[in-house]
Amino acid sequence: MANTPSKDHRISDQEALRIAEQTDVSPRQAKELAKEHGKAKGEQEARKTKDEG
Template identity: 90%
Template sequence: MTNTPSKDHRISDKEALRIAEQTDVSPQQAKDLAKEHGKAKGEQEARKTKDEG
């Protein structure tokens, strides 16, 4: 068997709060973005929201 990367993109409450404090998204929005785009890309999307706002 080969190891495949996990598709679990959930982030912790603490990490969601950190992203929310650095951007203009709520902790729940940060979690949703990470779930939809992956952890790193979700954080980039949150920063885009801050730049657009």
């Protein structure tokens, strides 16, 4: 089964830092969210955290 871009669960340190700068999660949390939910969904979850805070 090939990974599709929407199912990619890896993000680079640079991507994690970008997400962290735009939301209230740490780069580590951004990576954990991507691992758990996938890259796109993980970023959405990080933004939800910012909206809830």
